[in-house]
Amino acid sequence: DIQMTQSPSSLSASVGDEVTITCRASHSISTSFNWYQQKPGKAPKLLIYSASSLQSGVPSRFSGSGSGTDFTLTISSLQPEDSATYYCLQSHSTPYTFGQGTKLEIK
């Protein structure tokens, strides 16, 4: 199985800040990698697919990069509504695996 190690597990930032979340795969997964945002009581929402493609309707302040084993989600100019937990997902091979999540708090 491919293990996904996500960091940090939590972070706190202010409106207008830029934050970065990272995810590392235990094996190379090319760009079969995706980021999700989850708010309490809701299903995860797709933000970034194929490592760097922005899902339709997602604000452009979200961006993704990386390939192989190391990936990054960057949120520029944080907004209050960005408070959520963020998860990475590898879709390279089954069993598909998620990172442990990063809880983002807006100060």
Next chain:
Amino acid sequence: QVQMQQSGPRLVRPSQTLSVTCVISGDSVSSNNAAWNWIRQSPSRGLEWLGRTYYRSKWSNDYAVSVKSRLIISADTSKNQFSLQLNSVTPEDTAVYYCTRANSDWYFDYWGQGSLVTVSS
């Protein structure tokens, strides 16, 4: 626009069978460009992929090793839905269960609303 509506019991007794159904609108369960997955989420396990069913000239299924001996995922083309059946449940199977669609690039783009299932006597 694809929508996925889940239904199923909320309380299941230990050793019994947990069943959840996902009704699809806006796509076909028989699509050659999609796979239909079940994922669960719990505080102890996080987000866990359980398995999928998909049609490519014939039906295929893949299951996570952790549940493979207890899980059946099946599709009903007449109702355009797919279902999860998890047998011999224990309290460790208590979780929110989600159905999702994986598109032709295999990432999950549409999700059901989630079903909180509690295993308790």
